[in-house]
Amino acid sequence: MARRQKAAESVRRHRRRLALLGTSAVLVLTGALAACSGANSTGSSAATVSGTTAASDGGTLTILDSDTSLTLDPAQSWSLAITTSGLTWRRLTTWKIGPTGTPEVVPDLATSGGTPSEGGRVWTYHLKSGIDFSDGEPITSYDVKYGIERTYATALSGGLNYQKPLIAGTAGYTGPFSGKQLSSIQTPNATTIVFHLNQPYGDWPWVVSTTSLAPVPAGKAPAATFGQHPITSGPYTVQSYTPGVSAVLVRNKYWTAASDPNRTAGPDKIVIELNQDPTVEAQTLIANGPNAQDAFGADFVPPAQLAQVENDQSARSRLVTSPASPLEYLAVNVQSPRLKNLKVREALEYAVNREAVIIASGGTVAAEPATTLITPGIAGRVAYDLYPVGLTGDPAKAKSLLAQAGVQGLTLTLATGNDPISTAIAQAVQEAYKTAGINVVIKSLSSSAYTPLVTGNSAGGYDLAVSSWQPDFPSAMDNIEPLFSSAMIGNGNYNISRLADPTVDALITKAEGTIDATAAGAIWAQADKAILADAAVVPLVYNKNSFLRGSNVQNFYIGEFPAYPVYTAVTLGQ
Amino acid sequence: MKITRFLLVKIAGMIAVLLLVSLAVYLIFYLTPADPARTECGRVCTPAELVQVRAFMGLNEPVWRQYLDFLGAIFAGRSYGSGAGAIACPAPCLGYSFQQHQTVLSLIGQTAPVTASIALGAAVLWLVTGVAAGVVSALRRGRALDRAVMATAIVGISVPAYLVGLLGILVFGFKLNILPVSGYVPLTQDPAQWAFHLMLPWCALAFISAAIYARLTRSQMIEALGEDYVRTARAKGLRESRVIGRHALRNVLIPVITLFGLDLGALLGGAVITEKVFSMYGLGALLIGAVATTDISTIAGVTLLAAVFVIVANFLVDLVYKLLDPRV
Numbered sequence: 001m002a003r004r005q006k007a008a009e010s011v012r013r014h015r016r017r018l019a020l021l022g023t024s025a026v027l028v029l030t031g032a033l034a035a036c037s038g039a040n041s042t043g044s045s046a047a048t049v050s051g052t053t054a055a056s057d058g059g060t061l062t063i064l065d066s067d068t069s070l071t072l073d074p075a076q077s078w079s080l081a082i083t084t085s086g087l088t089w090r091r092l093t094t095w096k097i098g099p100t101g102t103p104e105v106v107p108d109l110a111t112s113g114g115t116p117s118e119g120g121r122v123w124t125y126h127l128k129s130g131i132d133f134s135d136g137e138p139i140t141s142y143d144v145k146y147g148i149e150r151t152y153a154t155a156l157s158g159g160l161n162y163q164k165p166l167i168a169g170t171a172g173y174t175g176p177f178s179g180k181q182l183s184s185i186q187t188p189n190a191t192t193i194v195f196h197l198n199q200p201y202g203d204w205p206w207v208v209s210t211t212s213l214a215p216v217p218a219g220k221a222p223a224a225t226f227g228q229h230p231i232t233s234g235p236y237t238v239q240s241y242t243p244g245v246s247a248v249l250v251r252n253k254y255w256t257a258a259s260d261p262n263r264t265a266g267p268d269k270i271v272i273e274l275n276q277d278p279t280v281e282a283q284t285l286i287a288n289g290p291n292a293q294d295a296f297g298a299d300f301v302p303p304a305q306l307a308q309v310e311n312d313q314s315a316r317s318r319l320v321t322s323p324a325s326p327l328e329y330l331a332v333n334v335q336s337p338r339l340k341n342l343k344v345r346e347a348l349e350y351a352v353n354r355e356a357v358i359i360a361s362g363g364t365v366a367a368e369p370a371t372t373l374i375t376p377g378i379a380g381r382v383a384y385d386l387y388p389v390g391l392t393g394d395p396a397k398a399k400s401l402l403a404q405a406g407v408q409g410l411t412l413t414l415a416t417g418n419d420p421i422s423t424a425i426a427q428a429v430q431e432a433y434k435t436a437g438i439n440v441v442i443k444s445l446s447s448s449a450y451t452p453l454v455t456g457n458s459a460g461g462y463d464l465a466v467s468s469w470q471p472d473f474p475s476a477m478d479n480i481e482p483l484f485s486s487a488m489i490g491n492g493n494y495n496i497s498r499l500a501d502p503t504v505d506a507l508i509t510k511a512e513g514t515i516d517a518t519a520a521g522a523i524w525a526q527a528d529k530a531i532l533a534d535a536a537v538v539p540l541v542y543n544k545n546s547f548l549r550g551s552n553v554q555n556f557y558i559g560e561f562p563a564y565p566v567y568t569a570v571t572l573g574q
Numbered sequence: 575m576k577i578t579r580f581l582l583v584k585i586a587g588m589i590a591v592l593l594l595v596s597l598a599v600y601l602i603f604y605l606t607p608a609d610p611a612r613t614e615c616g617r618v619c620t621p622a623e624l625v626q627v628r629a630f631m632g633l634n635e636p637v638w639r640q641y642l643d644f645l646g647a648i649f650a651g652r653s654y655g656s657g658a659g660a661i662a663c664p665a666p667c668l669g670y671s672f673q674q675h676q677t678v679l680s681l682i683g684q685t686a687p688v689t690a691s692i693a694l695g696a697a698v699l700w701l702v703t704g705v706a707a708g709v710v711s712a713l714r715r716g717r718a719l720d721r722a723v724m725a726t727a728i729v730g731i732s733v734p735a736y737l738v739g740l741l742g743i744l745v746f747g748f749k750l751n752i753l754p755v756s757g758y759v760p761l762t763q764d765p766a767q768w769a770f771h772l773m774l775p776w777c778a779l780a781f782i783s784a785a786i787y788a789r790l791t792r793s794q795m796i797e798a799l800g801e802d803y804v805r806t807a808r809a810k811g812l813r814e815s816r817v818i819g820r821h822a823l824r825n826v827l828i829p830v831i832t833l834f835g836l837d838l839g840a841l842l843g844g845a846v847i848t849e850k851v852f853s854m855y856g857l858g859a860l861l862i863g864a865v866a867t868t869d870i871s872t873i874a875g876v877t878l879l880a881a882v883f884v885i886v887a888n889f890l891v892d893l894v895y896k897l898l899d900p901r902v
Contacts, residue, residue, distance in 0.1 A: 068855060068863045069674050076675070078617065153659040154630040157623065158672065161616040164623070171622070177658035223659045227675055243674065243684060244855020245758065273757070275855045280743060280755060287748045448868040452607040472617065491621055492612035 048323060049099045049557040059572035061267035061553070062295035064281045065274055069243045073227030074147065074214035075156040081209050081473070083298075086263065086568040087249060087270065088232040089214035092125050092144065092193075093205050094262050095474065097559035097566050102379050103474040105205045106262060109139060109215065109233070113205040120200030120515040125208070127191040132254035134237035139215050141193040145185045147216035149176040155223040159212040160472055166207065168196045177223060200513035202520045206473045235265035235568075247272040264555065266571030278302050285548035286315040294572055296549035296556060296565065303362045306546055318549050320556055322563035324368040324376050324542030326470035327479070328361065330414075330429060334536050335459035335498040338412060343405035345535035348464075349387040351398035353432035357540045358391075360424035367541035373528045374479045375471060376542060377560025380521020386532045398436035411439040415453055415462035418444045422466050425540065429466070440464070457490035465496050468543065474561040476524035481508050484531050497536040504530050577896075584892060588885050595881040599874045600641050608868040614672045630655045631672065644669070644874075668878065669871035671864075678875030681860055686879075688758050689856035692848060693841040695772055696779035701834055704784035708791020709823065715796060723788060730785025738778045739851035746774060756853035775852045779845065783837060787830060794826040801825075828898050832891050839887025843880025 063084075070084065071077045079085035081095045094108040105113050110125040117124065131139050148163060150156050153175025164170065168184040184196040197204065207213070217231050230238055236249035249270040257265065276297075282305035284292045301309065301319065309315040330352070332345050339345055354369040361367035371385040389397070402410065412433075416426040423444055430440040443462060445453065454465045471478030482488055485508050486500035504527055511523035531537060545563040549556045554571045558564065611628040612619065619627075628634050631654060632643060643652060651665035663670045668678040711723040747755035753774050759767040798804060799822055807817045844858025857876055864872035 068859060071675070073675070076616075154626050155655055155659045155661050157619075157627050157630075158614050158616045161618040164616075164618055165620055174626070175659055224661050243676070243681070244688075244859060273853075275859055276756065276853045277851055279740070280851065280853060283743070283748060284755065289748075289751065447866070448606055448608040451868075452609060455612075456607075491624065492609065492615070492619060 048320060048559075057266050057268070057571070058574065059267050059294060059552075060269040060271060061570060061572055062291075062550075063270065063272045063298050063567070064276045064284065064295055065272055065298040066276050066278050066281065067298075068275045070241065070247050070272065070274070071227065072230045072238060072241060072247075073156065073221075074159075074211045074216065074230075075151045075153075076158045076227070077211040078160055078472070079211050080562055080564060081211070082562070082566045082568050083564055084272070084567060085211040085214075086234065087236045088230070088234045088238065088252075089211055090131070090139075090233040090260070091211070091214045092127075092208040094209050096262060097561070099557040099559060101560065102377065103559060103561045105209055105473075108209070108260070108262060109144070110208075114208065116200075116202075116204070116515050118200075120202055120204070120513060121197050123195045123197070123204045123208075125193050125195075127193070128259060129191065130256075131233070131259050133215075133217055134232045134252040134254060135217065136254050137217060138190075139233055140190040140218075141187040142190065142218045143215035144193050144213070145182070145187050146176055146218035146221070148185060148213055149173075149182055150216060150221065150223070151175075151212050152182075153177055153223050160210050161212055162207045162210060162472070163213060166197050166199070166201055166204075168198050175223070199509075200515070202512060202515045202517065203473075203475045203477050206475045206477075209473060235260070235263050236270060244275045246274055263568040264571055265568075266555075272298075279305065282548060285318070285550060286312060288314060288318070288551050293550040293552040296553050296570065297547055299547075301546040301548055303366070305548075306362070306365055309546075309548070314551070315548065318551060318553075319546055320549070320558055320565060321365065321546040322544050322558040323560055324370075324544055325561060325563035326468050326543045326545075327370055327373065327375065328357070328367070328425065328466070328468045328540045328543055329370070329373075330538040330540055331454070331465040331467055331496040332536050332538060333459060333463050333465070333496070333498055334534065336412075336463045338410065338463055341405045341407070342535060343401045344407055344410065346387070347398040347401040347405070347436065347438070348433070349532075349535050349538055350389050350394045350401065351433050351436035351438065352389070352538050352540070353391075353393040353428065354540060355391040356428035356432060357425055360428045361421060361541055361543065365544065365546065367543050370539035370542045371532075372539060373483075373531060373537065374476045374524060375474075375561060378471070378474050378476050378479065379517060380476045380524045382525040382528070384529065386529065393432055393436075395432075395436040398438075402437065409439070410437070411441060412463040413443050413461070414440050414464040414466065415443045415445060415450060416466040417450050418446055425466050429464070429540075451492075454496040455490070455492045455494060459498050466540075467494075467496060469494070470562060476521060476528075477508075477512060480524055480527050480531070481512070484508075484527070484536065499531065499534060499536040501530070501534055501536075504534070580896070584889055588889060591885055592878075592881065596645065596878055597641065599877050599881075600644055602870060602874060602877075604637060606868070606870065608870070610672070610868065610870050613868055668875035671869055671872045673864075673867055673869045674872070678872050681872060682857065682875060682879055685855055685857045685860045687760065688854050689842060689844055689849065689858060691758070691761065691768065691772055692775050692779065692845050692854065692856060693838060695769075695776045696783070696845075697834070697838050697841070699776055699780035700782075700784040700787060701830075703780065704787025705791045705827075705830060707784065707788040709795055709818070709826075711788065711792040712795035712799065713818070720792075724792070727785040727788045730781050730783075731789070733782070735778065735782055735847045736851055738781055739775070739848060742774045742778050743851070758854045758856075775845075775848050775854065778851075779841075779848055787833070790833065791826055791830060794829060795822060798822040798825050824898065828895060831894050831898065835887045835891030835894070836884070839884040840880075842883040842887075844876070 074089050077085050082097050090108050092110040093105050093113055096104040096106040109127055111128055115124045127141055133139055151159055152173045186194040232252055235252055235255045237252040239248040239250045241247040278299040279302055281297050282301045285297050309319050332339055358367045374381040414426055416422045426442045433440045453461050482494050484495055484499050484504055486505050488495035489498050507523055507527040511520050514520040547565050552573045554573050555569045556565055611631055611633050615624050615627045647667035649665055651667045652663050654661040663677045670677050707723050711720045714720045743755045746753040754771050757771055759771050761768045804822055807821045844861050846858035846862055849856040849859040861876045
């Protein structure tokens with residue numbers, strides 16, 4: 001996922017910068033206060049786990065969240081499997097994210113991760129028995145099918161929808177509301193579901209773990225109103241929801257721990273307080289008053305408060321920082337006439353100063369250098385550095401490459417979001433390239449202008465773009481295909497390098513059709529290198545996200561992926 | 575007869591201005607490079623789906639047609655799509671937020687009471703304290719009290735709203751722990767908690783605005799006290815309180831009321847920073863969220879409503895002006 005907008009819980013994941021933008025004035029103030037107290041944001045000792053004990057039940061957990069609304073219809077949700085939607089929705093499969101170890105896809109409602117046949121073109125699942133919706137009705141394969149068919153209704157578009165182009169025979173299908181069903185999803189009985197895909201697809205077990213594929217009671221979920229009073233399948237159901245104020249989740253009395261080893265479901269009640277100002281949210285959690293002890297923050301701790309936490313032993317023990325995860329990168333528009341020459345693009349790889357980008361991102365507590373595309377913690381990733389220039393770059397090498405290409409006085413346009421961090425990164429890039437004799441003109445844009453420019457159908461208007469990306473599920477596919485497949489150029493898609501390399505496309509197709517995860521991972525790693533060999537992207541840094549919890553919140557951790565706390569594991573001390 | 579004509583002219587003017595504003599607001603749809611259909615289409619979206627979504631949202635029609643649909647929906651309502659999967663937006667329909675899955679009117683219905691609570695409470699507070707401080711200051715002109723009041727007013731005028739809000743939170747919320755730092759309790763649910771939760775936002779907003787009113791009142795009052803009619807009133811042997819209250823203040827209030835009406839009207843359209851700092855979901859927070867997510871229907875609906883507030887406030891100011899000053 002990238003920087004784009006969607007009014008939902010997931011916005012935060014995509015647009016950290018934008019959330020900060022709204023309160024940048026506040027950040028300036030608190031930054032000044034932090035500076036007064038002599039805080040130093042570098043040299044943090046990051047913990048990925050905070051407050052680990054044996055699970056206990058009961059209590060009311062509060063989640064402080066800057067989002068103003070939640071998407072409670074699974075068809076439209078972008079929520080990760082282990083955050084809010086994991087509390088309310090079960091799917092055929094889900095994620096196993098421990099404090100350490102590679103993320104795995106594990107069975108949830110199904111008895112296995114899926115049985116492929118016809119070379120991965122057909123996937124069969126059997127449902128566990130005795131699992132009910134929050135209205136007491138059993139969850140059947142018909143409900144799973146209905147939930148997926150709903151995602152094809154135009155009124156319910158807007159979700160992640162990885163399944164939509166993959167399921168066979170869906171051209172012209174507009175959902176189940178007119179009585180039509182998809183023949184490519186077969187339900188021979190109430191506990192069996194068979195998917196027929198357009199192509200062999202090894203990541204199908206990950207695709208069925210996304211919220212869009214959660215079961216919805218067949219025939220009982222009108223498009224316009226189901227999201228207001230959803231019938232859920234996870235450990236919690238929605239007692240009340242007031243946009244901009246709060247959502248109150250209470251136990252789904254039909255959920256049983258025995259059927260669900262992946263969710264702890266500790267608290268009796270979870271109150272999601274919406275529309276929180278991230279600065280005030282962080283201050284509340286740092287102060288750890290009576291109301292904050294049973295709470296955690298769903299937002300990244302802003303840079304100024306991170307600095308404050310450094311000087312506060314209690315708060316520091318309650319801070320959790322993710323491993324290096326979302327990729328911040330410089331997309332190189334290979335269709336720009338100025339960047340058609342590979343040597344020129346290679347010069348960009350050598351001239352970059354990652355140390356300056358780390359400082360612009362908020363220091364080592366917030367970022368680590370990146371030289372590859374696949375997110376650390378995702379199976380198949382191979383660490384390598386095709387353009388070894390150290391942290392500060394090699395402007396001399398870049399100059400010599402430009403000379404070899406016969407290019408002089410190169411001027412490039414760099415598009416960036418107008419939030420403080422993106423702007424700072426763009427300026428760091430501009431400075432570094434200046435030392436290599438490349439003149440960079442920064443085009444600083446609001447998100448409503450930036451996104452159409454870089455994802456639109458015209459290749460003009462920018463040579464370089466600062467962007468960031470974190471996969472929607474832990475597969476290397478989601479690092480590579482959305483950003484570098486030639487099918488993802490324009491039309492609002494995110495191949496903003498506009499790379500159309502048949503070799504890369506062939507590797508993508510081959511990796512997608514490979515069922516064995518290890519073998520697929522190896523092909524994705526090959527694609528990763530092939531894209532860097534094209535010099536179509538300059539990886540800058542992997543960002544690290546920090547979150548705070550109150551003192552009574554237990555089992556609050558971030559796994560190797562994603563860079564978010566595992567909500568489904570959090571419990572309260574008694 | 576004169577007043578009827580005055581009202582008719584004013585109301586006709588208001589309608590004309592609203593139509594112009596609605597046209598301008600509607601043009602936002604076309605001036606912004608963002609494609610609302612692409613935002614609504616989801617993370618993975620094929621070109622065929624994009625066409626479907628565009629048609630569903632009514633964006634495939636010619637511009638003039640869409641504007642007429644937009645206007646028509648305010649009176650007759652409309653629906654997006656057809657059949658069992660359609661989304662209805664009953665009259666008065668100000669648009670439908672595809673991102674928040676609600677009609678813009680229902681979003682406004684949820685957020686307007688919050689903004690109104692903040693704005694009205696703060697307005698009463700700043701008008702009373704501002705005018706009182708200004709009058710006292712003018713009467714004690716040049717003395718210590720005057721200097722103290724004016725120095726405080728300078729601070730109030732110079733300090734940005736977010737600073738006052740955040741300092742209030744730090745001092746009264748975290749250090750003294752006597753006031754809640756965030757959240758809104760509806761008046762209908764618990765009036766005491768409603769006021770308790772609004773205490774900080776009211777004070778923060780009032781502090782800033784009262785400063786302006788204090789300075790304005792002071793200068794107007796000083797001017798009035800030097801006028802012939804005040805001297806005449808005093809010469810007639812009227813009590814000083816009557817001279818000030820009845821004669822001077824009435825004239826002083828004319829520009830104050832003008833300013834007050836405009837300020838209140840603008841604030842009702844959304845107390846953006848205050849709402850954000852105090853985590854209250856009012857019109858301002860709704861608008862900021864909509865801008866951040868390119869939710870154009872919501873932007874258009876809220877902007878139109880804010881325009882209504884300003885125009886109506888202007889109208890009321892004109893009316894009050896007429897009552898206070900019969901020369902107009």
